[in-house]
Amino acid sequence: MLDNHTIAVLALTVLALFLFSRERIPLATSCLLILAVLAVGFELFPYQGPEGVVEPVDFFYGFGHEALIAVCALMVAGQGLVRTGALEPVGYMLAKLWGKHPMLSLLATLIISAVLSAFINNTPIVVLLIPILINVAARTKSSASGILMPMGFATLLGGMGTTIGTSTNLLVVSVAAEMGVTKFEMFDFVLPAAIAGSIGMAFLWLIAPRMLPKQPATANNVINRIYTAHLHIPAGSFADGKRVQEVIAKTDGELKIITIRRSAKEGLKPLPDTVLSANDRLLVHDTPDKLKQFEQVLGVILHPDDPDFDGHEHLNNGKQQLAEILIHQRSPLLGQSLQSVDFVSRYHLVALGVHRDGHHQIKALPNGLGNLTLQLGDILLVQSASERINALSLMEDFFVLEGTTELPYSKKIPLALLIMFGIILLAAFKILPIAISAIAGVLLMILTRCIDWGDVVRGLNLPVIMIVASSLALGHALTVTGGSEFLAGQFLHLAAGAPPAMILSGLMLLMAILTNVVSNNAAAVIGTPIAISIAHSLQLSPEPFVIAVLFGANMSYMTPMAYKTNLLIMAAGNYKFMDFVRVGLPLTIIMWLAYSVLLPMFYYLPH
Known part of the structure; x- marks a missing residue:
């Protein structure tokens, strides 16, 4: 016989499953609602369980739970x-x-x-x-x-x-x-x-x-502009002493060298057998991502390899970011070179490359980027510590284009x-x-x-934290009120006479369906006490039934909202809802059948 508390918790479980499947309601809000209803409900209407009075504050134990x-x-x-x-x-x-x-x-x-x-x-x-x-x-x-x-x-x-x-x-x-x-x-x-x-x-x-x-x-929202830059070859780097064709091969053919610059007056054609040496500068036109990739792969650098260069401290100071800054009509940099305005000391930024649109695209930098006279509309690719990049928007000397890129701590x-x-x-x-x-x-x-x-x-991901805490609270409520035993009994009633292996398979299929409608964590935590109750009723070890819940709750293939990475690939791959059903449904059936055969074999359940 179900008491009022058990009925209320089962009703709240149904409500939770409904709320967790609603895209318009933030998941964290739904989780907080479940926690609040449980705590307030058991405070206003105390419940005496087999192990004593249920304390409402116990529903918050999930926030300090080992799993979370x-x-x-x-x-x-x-x-x-x-x-x-x-x-x-x-x-x-x-x-x-x-x-x-x-x-x-x-x-x-x-x-x-x-x-x-x-x-x-x-x-x-x-x-x-x-x-x-x-x-x-x-x-x-x-x-x-x-x-x-x-x-x-x-x-x-x-x-x-x-x-x-x-x-x-x-x-x-x-x-x-x-x-x-x-x-x-x-x-x-x-x-x-x-x-x-x-x-x-x-x-x-x-x-x-x-x-x-x-x-x-x-398409990527970020415009990958082509920048003109010098790749400086430090002594001892991969490129030092290598032939041009070896360096290009190291980048899988993606590096396109325009000129090899050894001085303001000496520029060499990048012939395949030309041997590169320390202090050479390779003139390239490419995107910021590719330029930084060349730095990592070849050991070259996008700034002067000179102990007197005063930008080193800004490149080695804390978290680094890239940004793009546009030279406008009122910019003090217009018509000037970076060296003439003492760019590094004045702005605490290091310029790595320059983008110039149209037929005016830069063909050469004989005297280096620092001596290039900047024109209206030029865009500089700059790097510095995050706090310096974040402060750029307050400056009126140039316009900061949307989007910055955090650079990894490669070291x-x-x-x-x-x-x-x-x-x-x-x-x-x-x-x-x-x-x-x-x-x-x-x-x-x-x-x-x-x-x-x-x-x-x-x-940290707030929705994940909240779903874990609220799911643990709901699972606790189902256990202390006997709700999980009731659900297990109903499941066994429907599967009356079926062998344990078939009951385990049915439980896993139920979890697989549930996880594509609601949160996989919610399905798992609700299903775990039910699985243990079923195992006890059958007088069998609970391990295979718990694993069946775990595997079933992870089969989040059939809908885009079943798992957060599904939403990521849906947006990037331009998929429709039915694309997930088309691939996810057969994959779910394959995995369900495979586990339905394997788990009884591994845990010796009778078919």
Whole structure:
């Protein structure tokens, strides 16, 4: 017999599922509403459960829950990898490979995306790969829509392999542990996830691209202007002592050298066998992204390699950004050179290149960028510390164009990777719980300046925090009022007489459907106590049923709102709602059938 509190909590669960599926209502608002209703309701109408009076303040315990701490710390640690540019070499390698072997490159992209997502939040991985894959599609004259969705879904498949792969995994494992289930270790279910994931990856590699319409991707809002710049060759860099053809080959043929400048009077043609030497200046015309890429790949620099150059302090001072500034009619720079106005000392900026429209495009910089007489409409590409770039909008000396680009702390890449590996290994070898190792890792990233507190804030995701806290509260309410036992009983009633393997399969399918309508975290936390109740009713081990909930709740393929990375690839790939159904529905069926066969085999459930 259901009491009033149980009925109220079940009704609130239905309301929560409805609110979480409404795009017009901010997710954080819906979560706060659920928390407030639970706390106020149990305060005004006290409830005596089997273990005593339920304290309303207990519904806020999710904010200090181990799962939420781990989720937040891992989001910040992932931001550290993004901020240092540690993932960029992966993207560059894939872009380089794609021009030679498209099919193998697609497979490599899917595998790398999946493996990285087993340990890192998949959002930064998707954000990194979207522009790379769009550019690859443009260069190979293929459709980006056939690449982006398989890549996004591959990150979801990979995230199912470890306890830290997604916030959903962490939640399910933590809630199950609180309910007495033996705590899962990091790689406890990696084998069935890898086998089923391989089947899903084969579908994404060979079939999914052919099911998607060929259509152009959404163009990048940022205009990639072509800048004229000098690449200065420092002594000991890769380019020092190399032939021109070797340097060009290092950039996969993307570097186009106009002139090799050895002095104001001496300019050499970039013949393939010409040997470059320290202090040479390579005149190039390219986009800011490509210019910075050449710096990283070749070890060259976009500013003078001179100890007397007073811009070094501004380039090595804290977080760096790029900006574009336009020379207007009232600018004191108009008709002047950068050296004549003492640009670096006056503005604390370093100019890296100049853009000039039309037939007046700069053909040569014999005396260097600092001695170029600036004209009306010239745009300078400048770099400096973030606070200096942010202060530019207050100046009237020039007009700051929209958009700035944060530059990665490239020197911190090895350190950020070492810290991230430490987080994972400490948890994998059971030396520290993942929540503690992740918090320690974030502290190390802050102390070593891989990230700052601004990066910490950017790494955190408020809707994720709120959905985790509210889902834990709702799961607690279902447990203490007996709601989960009631739902489990109804499920078993419908499946009366079915073998345990079929019941497990049905539970996983229910979670797969639910996760595409509401938040995957909400579906997982609501489903976990139900799964444990079902296992107890069948007098079976709860582990396979908990894993069924975990896998089912991660099958967020059928709708764009099912997972935040789906929304990212929807916008970038110009997909429609039915494109997700077209690919996501068969992928869901494939994964559901694969796990329905594998889990009973691994956990010896009778069919």
